[in-house]
Amino acid sequence: MGMWFGGTELWMLVFGVAVLVLAIRLAPVLPARARFLAGVLIGLSALVGMSWVLPLYPGHTPASSGVQLLTLRMVDFAFEPNVIQAALGTPINLELINGGDVTHTLVIPGHIRVTLLPGERTIVGLGTVEPGMYDFFCAAPGHRGAGMTATLVVGPEGMAVR
Numbered sequence: 001m002g003m004w005f006g007g008t009e010l011w012m013l014v015f016g017v018a019v020l021v022l023a024i025r026l027a028p029v030l031p032a033r034a035r036f037l038a039g040v041l042i043g044l045s046a047l048v049g050m051s052w053v054l055p056l057y058p059g060h061t062p063a064s065s066g067v068q069l070l071t072l073r074m075v076d077f078a079f080e081p082n083v084i085q086a087a088l089g090t091p092i093n094l095e096l097i098n099g100g101d102v103t104h105t106l107v108i109p110g111h112i113r114v115t116l117l118p119g120e121r122t123i124v125g126l127g128t129v130e131p132g133m134y135d136f137f138c139a140a141p142g143h144r145g146a147g148m149t150a151t152l153v154v155g156p157e158g159m160a161v162r
């Protein structure tokens with residue numbers, strides 16, 4: 001799916017509901033082809049809605065040995081800490097704890113997408129990550145804008161923190 005941005009799903013949801021309402025109201029007068037199109041749009045919207053709840057990138061099972069465990073807390077509305085440092089060459093397991101009162105997600109575009117309910121805790125495996133700085137954010141509507149962003153730094157200790 002590639003890049004995702006906070007708020008996109010909300011607009012898709014609004015769009016989906018609008019199409020659904022329109023389709024129901026117009027169903028008796030619409031030609032079959034238009035009803036089919038409305039059905040497809042509703043289906044796509046439902047998929048996007050589900051992807052907000054379910055992990056979008058499967059297969060990030062935690063590695064079991066020789067790993068570094070990094071802990072990241074989600075609160076309303078921030079990641080703590082907001083810069084996490086990982087060493088090079090060792091698989092990363094990321095422990096996520098939602099210590100807030102609302103549902104939060106962690107999205108590293110192109111890598112992972114995880115949703116945690118309040119009080120939930122999980123460990124996701126990122127595998128061995130190439131050196132670099134990876135910005136991530138919470139995709140729940142409005143959270144990214146409220147400052148729920150952070151950076152994973154993979155590299156030597158003390159490597160560039162902006």
Ligand SMILES: [Cu+2]
Binds near residue numbers: 104105138
């Ligand atoms: Cu959040």
